[in-house]
Amino acid sequence: MTETLVTPELDIDPYAEANLIDPYPMHQRIRDAGPVVRLTRYPRLLACARHAEAHAVLSNHVDFISGAGVGLSNFNLEPPFRPKSLILEADPPLHTQNRAVLSRILSPKAVLQIRATFTAVAEAMVERCVAESLAQGSIDAIAALAQPYPLKVFPDAVGLEPEGRENLLLYGDMVFNSMGPRNALLAKSAERMAPVTDWIMRHCQRDHLRPGGFGDQIYQAADAGEIEAAHAPMLVRSFLSAGVDTTVNGIGNALFALAQHPQEYARLHADPGLARSAFEEALRWETATQTFFRTAARDCQIAGHAVAENDKLLCMLASANRDPRRWTDPDRYDITRRASGHIAMGTGIHGCVGQVVARLEGEVVLAALARRVARIEVAGPHTRRLNNTLRALQTLPLRLIPV
Numbered sequence: 081m082t083e084t085l086v087t088p089e090l091d092i093d094p095y096a097e098a099n100l101i102d103p104y105p106m107h108q109r110i111r112d113a114g115p116v117v118r119l120t121r122y123p124r125l126l127a128c129a130r131h132a133e134a135h136a137v138l139s140n141h142v143d144f145i146s147g148a149g150v151g152l153s154n155f156n157l158e159p160p161f162r163p164k165s166l167i168l169e170a171d172p173p174l175h176t177q178n179r180a181v182l183s184r185i186l187s188p189k190a191v192l193q194i195r196a197t198f199t200a201v202a203e204a205m206v207e208r209c210v211a212e213s214l215a216q217g218s219i220d221a222i223a224a225l226a227q228p229y230p231l232k233v234f235p236d237a238v239g240l241e242p243e244g245r246e247n248l249l250l251y252g253d254m255v256f257n258s259m260g261p262r263n264a265l266l267a268k269s270a271e272r273m274a275p276v277t278d279w280i281m282r283h284c285q286r287d288h289l290r291p292g293g294f295g296d297q298i299y300q301a302a303d304a305g306e307i308e309a310a311h312a313p314m315l316v317r318s319f320l321s322a323g324v325d326t327t328v329n330g331i332g333n334a335l336f337a338l339a340q341h342p343q344e345y346a347r348l349h350a351d352p353g354l355a356r357s358a359f360e361e362a363l364r365w366e367t368a369t370q371t372f373f374r375t376a377a378r379d380c381q382i383a384g385h386a387v388a389e390n391d392k393l394l395c396m397l398a399s400a401n402r403d404p405r406r407w408t409d410p411d412r413y414d415i416t417r418r419a420s421g422h423i424a425m426g427t428g429i430h431g432c433v434g435q436v437v438a439r440l441e442g443e444v445v446l447a448a449l450a451r452r453v454a455r456i457e458v459a460g461p462h463t464r465r466l467n468n469t470l471r472a473l474q475t476l477p478l479r480l481i482p483v
Protein backbone atom coordinates (compact mmCIF):
# COMPACT_ATOMS: atom_id res chain seq x y z
CA MET A 81 0.00 0.00 0.00
CA THR A 82 1.30 3.42 -0.93
CA GLU A 83 0.89 6.24 1.54
CA THR A 84 -1.27 9.10 0.39
CA LEU A 85 -1.35 12.71 1.48
CA VAL A 86 -4.17 14.26 3.48
CA THR A 87 -6.36 16.02 0.92
CA PRO A 88 -7.42 19.52 1.97
CA GLU A 89 -11.14 20.26 2.06
CA LEU A 90 -12.90 23.52 1.23
CA ASP A 91 -16.51 24.49 1.73
CA ILE A 92 -16.63 26.52 -1.50
CA ASP A 93 -19.47 26.37 -4.01
CA PRO A 94 -18.05 27.09 -7.47
CA TYR A 95 -21.63 27.70 -8.65
CA ALA A 96 -22.50 30.32 -6.04
CA GLU A 97 -23.48 33.53 -7.81
CA ALA A 98 -20.56 35.52 -6.37
CA ASN A 99 -18.11 32.93 -7.76
CA LEU A 100 -19.73 32.97 -11.19
CA ILE A 101 -19.60 36.78 -11.26
CA ASP A 102 -15.95 36.91 -10.16
CA PRO A 103 -14.24 33.49 -10.08
CA TYR A 104 -10.69 34.71 -9.60
CA PRO A 105 -10.56 34.96 -5.77
CA MET A 106 -12.04 31.45 -5.58
CA HIS A 107 -9.44 30.15 -8.03
CA GLN A 108 -6.64 31.46 -5.86
CA ARG A 109 -8.10 29.93 -2.70
CA ILE A 110 -8.43 26.50 -4.30
CA ARG A 111 -4.97 26.64 -5.93
CA ASP A 112 -3.35 27.68 -2.68
CA ALA A 113 -5.13 25.01 -0.64
CA GLY A 114 -3.30 22.24 -2.54
CA PRO A 115 -2.81 20.42 -5.84
CA VAL A 116 -6.03 18.46 -5.23
CA VAL A 117 -8.82 19.84 -3.04
CA ARG A 118 -12.04 18.18 -1.92
CA LEU A 119 -15.00 20.52 -2.44
CA THR A 120 -17.39 19.31 0.25
CA ARG A 121 -20.53 21.05 -1.07
CA TYR A 122 -20.95 18.28 -3.65
CA PRO A 123 -20.53 14.52 -3.28
CA ARG A 124 -17.20 12.93 -4.28
CA LEU A 125 -15.83 16.07 -5.86
CA LEU A 126 -12.10 16.80 -6.18
CA ALA A 127 -10.87 20.02 -7.75
CA CYS A 128 -7.60 20.59 -9.63
CA ALA A 129 -7.11 24.33 -9.88
CA ARG A 130 -3.36 24.40 -10.60
CA HIS A 131 -2.02 24.10 -14.12
CA ALA A 132 0.12 21.00 -13.48
CA GLU A 133 -2.65 18.83 -12.07
CA ALA A 134 -5.46 20.08 -14.33
CA HIS A 135 -3.16 19.33 -17.28
CA ALA A 136 -2.22 15.93 -15.87
CA VAL A 137 -5.86 14.88 -15.40
CA LEU A 138 -6.81 15.93 -18.94
CA SER A 139 -3.75 14.10 -20.29
CA ASN A 140 -4.71 10.80 -18.60
CA HIS A 141 -7.81 9.48 -20.37
CA VAL A 142 -7.27 6.00 -18.95
CA ASP A 143 -7.73 6.83 -15.26
CA PHE A 144 -9.92 9.89 -15.88
CA ILE A 145 -12.71 9.08 -18.29
CA SER A 146 -15.25 11.22 -20.13
CA GLY A 147 -17.90 8.56 -20.73
CA ALA A 148 -19.45 9.16 -17.29
CA GLY A 149 -19.95 12.83 -18.21
CA VAL A 150 -17.73 15.91 -18.30
CA GLY A 151 -19.96 17.90 -15.97
CA LEU A 152 -20.59 17.64 -12.25
CA SER A 153 -22.99 14.75 -12.56
CA ASN A 154 -21.72 11.16 -12.74
CA PHE A 155 -23.55 9.25 -15.47
CA ASN A 156 -22.61 5.99 -13.74
CA LEU A 157 -24.91 7.09 -10.92
CA GLU A 158 -27.49 9.42 -12.54
CA PRO A 159 -28.99 9.56 -16.05
CA PRO A 160 -27.48 12.12 -18.45
CA PHE A 161 -29.28 15.40 -19.14
CA ARG A 162 -29.45 14.50 -22.86
CA PRO A 163 -28.30 11.46 -24.88
CA LYS A 164 -24.53 11.37 -24.46
CA SER A 165 -22.32 13.05 -27.04
CA LEU A 166 -20.49 10.42 -29.09
CA ILE A 167 -17.24 12.35 -28.85
CA LEU A 168 -17.29 14.64 -25.79
CA GLU A 169 -18.83 12.09 -23.44
CA ALA A 170 -17.18 9.01 -24.96
CA ASP A 171 -13.98 7.07 -24.35
CA PRO A 172 -11.82 4.99 -26.69
CA PRO A 173 -12.54 3.06 -28.84
CA LEU A 174 -15.88 4.79 -29.61
CA HIS A 175 -14.31 8.20 -29.17
CA THR A 176 -11.35 7.39 -31.41
CA GLN A 177 -13.40 6.54 -34.49
CA ASN A 178 -15.72 9.54 -34.20
CA ARG A 179 -12.92 11.93 -33.35
CA ALA A 180 -10.95 10.89 -36.44
CA VAL A 181 -13.83 11.92 -38.70
CA LEU A 182 -14.55 15.27 -37.03
CA SER A 183 -10.85 15.97 -36.86
CA ARG A 184 -10.45 15.47 -40.60
CA ILE A 185 -13.49 17.65 -41.40
CA LEU A 186 -12.07 20.44 -39.20
CA SER A 187 -8.39 19.94 -40.17
CA PRO A 188 -6.04 22.83 -40.96
CA LYS A 189 -6.17 21.85 -44.64
CA ALA A 190 -9.98 21.93 -44.71
CA VAL A 191 -10.06 25.19 -42.79
CA LEU A 192 -7.81 26.87 -45.40
CA GLN A 193 -10.80 26.65 -47.76
CA ILE A 194 -13.00 28.81 -45.54
CA ARG A 195 -10.43 31.42 -44.55
CA ALA A 196 -11.23 33.94 -47.29
CA THR A 197 -14.95 33.84 -46.55
CA PHE A 198 -14.44 34.09 -42.78
CA THR A 199 -12.15 37.10 -43.34
CA ALA A 200 -14.58 38.88 -45.66
CA VAL A 201 -17.50 38.42 -43.26
CA ALA A 202 -15.37 39.75 -40.38
CA GLU A 203 -14.38 42.83 -42.37
CA ALA A 204 -17.96 43.56 -43.39
CA MET A 205 -19.23 43.14 -39.85
CA VAL A 206 -16.50 45.35 -38.36
CA GLU A 207 -17.36 47.96 -40.99
CA ARG A 208 -21.01 47.90 -39.88
CA CYS A 209 -19.93 48.16 -36.23
CA VAL A 210 -17.82 51.24 -37.02
CA ALA A 211 -20.75 52.86 -38.83
CA GLU A 212 -23.12 52.07 -35.97
CA SER A 213 -20.67 53.38 -33.39
CA LEU A 214 -20.26 56.64 -35.33
CA ALA A 215 -24.02 57.01 -35.75
CA GLN A 216 -25.12 56.01 -32.23
CA GLY A 217 -22.02 56.95 -30.21
CA SER A 218 -21.37 53.35 -29.17
CA ILE A 219 -22.22 49.72 -29.91
CA ASP A 220 -22.98 46.68 -27.84
CA ALA A 221 -20.04 44.59 -28.99
CA ILE A 222 -21.79 41.36 -27.98
CA ALA A 223 -24.99 41.98 -29.97
CA ALA A 224 -23.15 43.64 -32.87
CA LEU A 225 -20.09 41.39 -33.26
CA ALA A 226 -19.35 38.61 -30.73
CA GLN A 227 -22.71 36.87 -31.31
CA PRO A 228 -23.58 37.51 -34.96
CA TYR A 229 -20.12 36.69 -36.33
CA PRO A 230 -19.86 33.06 -35.14
CA LEU A 231 -23.60 32.65 -35.72
CA LYS A 232 -23.07 33.49 -39.38
CA VAL A 233 -19.78 31.88 -40.34
CA PHE A 234 -19.86 28.58 -38.48
CA PRO A 235 -23.42 27.44 -39.27
CA ASP A 236 -22.79 28.55 -42.89
CA ALA A 237 -19.76 26.24 -42.95
CA VAL A 238 -21.75 23.41 -41.35
CA GLY A 239 -24.40 24.00 -44.02
CA LEU A 240 -27.39 25.12 -41.94
CA GLU A 241 -30.13 27.30 -43.33
CA PRO A 242 -30.21 30.91 -42.00
CA GLU A 243 -33.60 30.63 -40.26
CA GLY A 244 -33.84 29.81 -36.57
CA ARG A 245 -30.17 30.09 -35.68
CA GLU A 246 -31.01 31.76 -32.35
CA ASN A 247 -31.77 28.18 -31.26
CA LEU A 248 -28.03 27.50 -31.37
CA LEU A 249 -27.37 30.09 -28.65
CA LEU A 250 -30.24 28.82 -26.51
CA TYR A 251 -29.04 25.23 -26.92
CA GLY A 252 -25.42 26.10 -26.12
CA ASP A 253 -26.50 27.94 -22.99
CA MET A 254 -28.46 24.87 -21.91
CA VAL A 255 -25.73 22.33 -22.67
CA PHE A 256 -23.09 24.30 -20.79
CA ASN A 257 -25.43 24.95 -17.85
CA SER A 258 -26.16 21.22 -17.70
CA MET A 259 -22.51 20.56 -16.81
CA GLY A 260 -23.09 22.23 -13.44
CA PRO A 261 -25.60 21.42 -10.70
CA ARG A 262 -29.34 21.41 -11.34
CA ASN A 263 -29.60 24.99 -10.08
CA ALA A 264 -31.78 27.96 -11.05
CA LEU A 265 -29.52 28.81 -14.02
CA LEU A 266 -30.09 25.37 -15.54
CA ALA A 267 -33.82 25.47 -14.78
CA LYS A 268 -34.12 28.85 -16.46
CA SER A 269 -32.21 27.90 -19.62
CA ALA A 270 -34.01 24.52 -19.80
CA GLU A 271 -37.46 26.16 -19.81
CA ARG A 272 -37.48 25.94 -23.60
CA MET A 273 -35.64 22.64 -23.72
CA ALA A 274 -38.26 20.72 -25.76
CA PRO A 275 -38.69 23.12 -28.73
CA VAL A 276 -34.99 24.02 -28.85
CA THR A 277 -33.90 20.36 -28.75
CA ASP A 278 -36.48 19.56 -31.44
CA TRP A 279 -35.06 22.29 -33.67
CA ILE A 280 -31.48 21.10 -33.09
CA MET A 281 -32.23 17.42 -33.77
CA ARG A 282 -34.22 18.29 -36.92
CA HIS A 283 -31.29 20.32 -38.23
CA CYS A 284 -28.94 17.40 -37.65
CA GLN A 285 -30.73 15.48 -40.40
CA ARG A 286 -29.07 15.28 -43.79
CA ASP A 287 -31.96 16.91 -45.68
CA HIS A 288 -31.36 20.09 -43.64
CA LEU A 289 -27.64 20.22 -44.43
CA ARG A 290 -26.16 21.81 -47.54
CA PRO A 291 -24.26 19.24 -49.66
CA GLY A 292 -20.52 19.61 -49.10
CA GLY A 293 -20.75 21.44 -45.77
CA PHE A 294 -19.18 20.13 -42.53
CA GLY A 295 -22.50 18.51 -41.57
CA ASP A 296 -22.92 16.72 -44.88
CA GLN A 297 -19.29 15.56 -44.70
CA ILE A 298 -20.21 13.57 -41.58
CA TYR A 299 -22.89 11.79 -43.61
CA GLN A 300 -20.34 11.18 -46.37
CA ALA A 301 -18.09 9.52 -43.78
CA ALA A 302 -21.04 7.31 -42.81
CA ASP A 303 -21.61 6.50 -46.52
CA ALA A 304 -17.94 5.45 -46.70
CA GLY A 305 -18.37 3.16 -43.68
CA GLU A 306 -15.99 5.14 -41.46
CA ILE A 307 -18.65 5.69 -38.80
CA GLU A 308 -22.00 4.07 -38.11
CA ALA A 309 -24.88 5.64 -40.05
CA ALA A 310 -26.87 6.01 -36.83
CA HIS A 311 -24.06 8.13 -35.37
CA ALA A 312 -24.10 10.80 -38.08
CA PRO A 313 -26.92 13.02 -36.71
CA MET A 314 -25.43 12.84 -33.22
CA LEU A 315 -22.04 13.98 -34.52
CA VAL A 316 -23.69 16.90 -36.30
CA ARG A 317 -25.26 17.64 -32.90
CA SER A 318 -21.72 17.99 -31.52
CA PHE A 319 -20.97 20.71 -34.10
CA LEU A 320 -24.18 22.50 -33.13
CA SER A 321 -23.50 22.11 -29.39
CA ALA A 322 -19.88 23.10 -29.22
CA GLY A 323 -19.38 25.33 -32.24
CA VAL A 324 -21.17 28.56 -31.42
CA ASP A 325 -21.44 29.51 -27.75
CA THR A 326 -17.74 28.76 -27.20
CA THR A 327 -16.54 31.09 -29.95
CA VAL A 328 -19.16 33.74 -29.16
CA ASN A 329 -17.67 33.97 -25.69
CA GLY A 330 -14.08 33.54 -26.84
CA ILE A 331 -14.51 36.56 -29.12
CA GLY A 332 -16.60 38.51 -26.57
CA ASN A 333 -13.97 37.97 -23.89
CA ALA A 334 -11.18 38.98 -26.29
CA LEU A 335 -13.00 42.25 -27.07
CA PHE A 336 -13.42 42.76 -23.33
CA ALA A 337 -9.70 42.16 -22.73
CA LEU A 338 -8.72 44.64 -25.44
CA ALA A 339 -11.22 47.26 -24.24
CA GLN A 340 -9.80 46.96 -20.72
CA HIS A 341 -6.21 47.30 -21.98
CA PRO A 342 -5.87 50.29 -24.35
CA GLN A 343 -2.09 49.89 -24.55
CA GLU A 344 -2.44 46.32 -25.71
CA TYR A 345 -5.03 47.44 -28.27
CA ALA A 346 -2.59 50.10 -29.47
CA ARG A 347 0.04 47.39 -30.05
CA LEU A 348 -2.49 45.30 -31.96
CA HIS A 349 -3.53 48.28 -34.07
CA ALA A 350 0.13 49.04 -34.85
CA ASP A 351 0.67 45.43 -35.97
CA PRO A 352 -2.54 43.56 -36.95
CA GLY A 353 -0.31 40.52 -37.43
CA LEU A 354 -0.54 40.17 -33.65
CA ALA A 355 -4.25 39.27 -33.90
CA ARG A 356 -3.66 35.57 -33.47
CA SER A 357 -1.55 35.93 -30.35
CA ALA A 358 -3.90 38.60 -28.92
CA PHE A 359 -6.74 36.08 -29.25
CA GLU A 360 -4.64 33.29 -27.75
CA GLU A 361 -3.74 35.43 -24.77
CA ALA A 362 -7.41 36.33 -24.32
CA LEU A 363 -8.25 32.62 -24.17
CA ARG A 364 -5.72 32.31 -21.36
CA TRP A 365 -6.62 35.53 -19.53
CA GLU A 366 -10.43 35.23 -19.62
CA THR A 367 -11.10 31.59 -20.44
CA ALA A 368 -14.53 31.13 -22.07
CA THR A 369 -15.02 27.50 -20.99
CA GLN A 370 -14.13 27.72 -17.32
CA THR A 371 -14.37 24.07 -16.32
CA PHE A 372 -14.59 20.48 -17.51
CA PHE A 373 -14.84 17.34 -15.38
CA ARG A 374 -13.57 13.80 -15.63
CA THR A 375 -14.59 10.70 -13.66
CA ALA A 376 -12.09 8.37 -11.99
CA ALA A 377 -12.34 4.96 -13.68
CA ARG A 378 -10.45 3.29 -10.81
CA ASP A 379 -8.77 4.04 -7.50
CA CYS A 380 -5.64 6.04 -8.31
CA GLN A 381 -3.64 9.10 -7.26
CA ILE A 382 -2.98 12.67 -8.32
CA ALA A 383 0.11 14.37 -6.91
CA GLY A 384 0.12 11.87 -4.04
CA HIS A 385 -3.55 12.37 -3.18
CA ALA A 386 -5.91 9.41 -3.20
CA VAL A 387 -8.65 9.37 -5.82
CA ALA A 388 -11.42 6.77 -5.55
CA GLU A 389 -13.27 5.14 -8.42
CA ASN A 390 -16.26 7.32 -9.38
CA ASP A 391 -14.87 10.50 -7.84
CA LYS A 392 -15.50 13.47 -10.12
CA LEU A 393 -12.44 15.56 -11.01
CA LEU A 394 -13.11 19.23 -11.58
CA CYS A 395 -10.47 20.59 -13.97
CA MET A 396 -10.45 24.33 -13.46
CA LEU A 397 -9.20 25.47 -16.86
CA ALA A 398 -9.53 29.19 -16.18
CA SER A 399 -7.69 28.87 -12.88
CA ALA A 400 -4.89 26.81 -14.44
CA ASN A 401 -4.53 29.51 -17.07
CA ARG A 402 -3.73 32.06 -14.34
CA ASP A 403 -1.72 29.79 -12.06
CA PRO A 404 1.35 31.76 -10.91
CA ARG A 405 3.19 28.41 -10.64
CA ARG A 406 2.98 28.26 -14.45
CA TRP A 407 2.76 31.87 -15.66
CA THR A 408 4.74 35.02 -14.97
CA ASP A 409 2.45 37.86 -13.92
CA PRO A 410 -0.62 35.71 -14.77
CA ASP A 411 -3.28 38.39 -14.26
CA ARG A 412 -1.65 40.62 -16.86
CA TYR A 413 -3.15 40.59 -20.38
CA ASP A 414 -0.10 40.79 -22.65
CA ILE A 415 -0.68 40.15 -26.36
CA THR A 416 2.93 39.18 -27.04
CA ARG A 417 3.16 36.69 -24.21
CA ARG A 418 3.79 33.07 -25.20
CA ALA A 419 0.30 31.98 -24.18
CA SER A 420 0.52 28.54 -25.79
CA GLY A 421 0.30 25.89 -23.11
CA HIS A 422 -2.93 27.36 -21.75
CA ILE A 423 -5.70 24.78 -21.46
CA ALA A 424 -8.66 26.93 -22.51
CA MET A 425 -9.28 24.36 -25.24
CA GLY A 426 -8.40 21.42 -23.03
CA THR A 427 -5.55 19.06 -23.88
CA GLY A 428 -5.05 15.36 -24.56
CA ILE A 429 -7.30 13.17 -26.71
CA HIS A 430 -10.34 15.36 -26.01
CA GLY A 431 -8.60 18.68 -26.76
CA CYS A 432 -10.90 20.95 -28.80
CA VAL A 433 -11.46 19.29 -32.19
CA GLY A 434 -12.66 22.60 -33.64
CA GLN A 435 -9.68 24.61 -32.49
CA VAL A 436 -8.45 25.49 -35.97
CA VAL A 437 -11.84 26.99 -36.84
CA ALA A 438 -12.16 28.71 -33.44
CA ARG A 439 -8.73 30.32 -33.78
CA LEU A 440 -9.49 31.37 -37.33
CA GLU A 441 -12.64 33.16 -36.15
CA GLY A 442 -10.84 34.91 -33.31
CA GLU A 443 -7.90 35.90 -35.47
CA VAL A 444 -9.82 37.35 -38.39
CA VAL A 445 -12.22 39.33 -36.19
CA LEU A 446 -9.37 40.90 -34.21
CA ALA A 447 -7.34 41.53 -37.37
CA ALA A 448 -10.29 43.24 -39.10
CA LEU A 449 -10.80 45.39 -36.01
CA ALA A 450 -7.10 46.22 -35.76
CA ARG A 451 -6.98 47.42 -39.36
CA ARG A 452 -10.15 49.52 -39.26
CA VAL A 453 -10.26 50.87 -35.69
CA ALA A 454 -7.59 53.10 -34.15
CA ARG A 455 -8.94 52.96 -30.58
CA ILE A 456 -11.70 51.24 -28.66
CA GLU A 457 -13.19 52.80 -25.56
CA VAL A 458 -15.42 51.42 -22.87
CA ALA A 459 -18.74 53.25 -23.33
CA GLY A 460 -20.53 52.04 -20.21
CA PRO A 461 -20.73 49.18 -17.75
CA HIS A 462 -20.75 45.64 -19.15
CA THR A 463 -23.19 43.01 -17.93
CA ARG A 464 -22.71 39.27 -17.55
CA ARG A 465 -24.76 36.29 -18.62
CA LEU A 466 -24.17 33.81 -15.83
CA ASN A 467 -23.68 30.21 -16.91
CA ASN A 468 -22.49 27.14 -14.98
CA THR A 469 -19.59 26.59 -17.39
CA LEU A 470 -19.12 29.60 -19.63
CA ARG A 471 -17.65 32.97 -18.78
CA ALA A 472 -20.08 35.02 -20.80
CA LEU A 473 -20.91 38.67 -21.35
CA GLN A 474 -24.49 39.74 -21.94
CA THR A 475 -23.59 43.27 -23.07
CA LEU A 476 -20.33 45.14 -23.73
CA PRO A 477 -20.81 48.83 -24.63
CA LEU A 478 -17.86 50.07 -26.70
CA ARG A 479 -17.02 53.10 -28.79
CA LEU A 480 -14.99 52.34 -31.92
CA ILE A 481 -12.81 55.18 -33.14
CA PRO A 482 -11.95 54.45 -36.78
CA VAL A 483 -8.65 55.19 -38.50
Ligand code: OVM
Nearest residue numbers: 165167168317318321322
Ligand atom coordinates in the same frame (compact mmCIF):
# COMPACT_ATOMS: atom_id res chain seq x y z
C1 OVM B 1 -20.75 17.77 -27.86
C2 OVM B 1 -20.17 18.94 -27.13
C3 OVM B 1 -21.00 19.75 -26.41
C4 OVM B 1 -20.48 20.83 -25.70
C5 OVM B 1 -19.12 21.08 -25.73
C6 OVM B 1 -18.32 20.27 -26.44
C7 OVM B 1 -16.44 21.67 -25.93
C8 OVM B 1 -18.83 19.18 -27.15
O1 OVM B 1 -21.97 17.66 -27.94
O2 OVM B 1 -20.02 16.95 -28.39
O3 OVM B 1 -16.97 20.49 -26.50
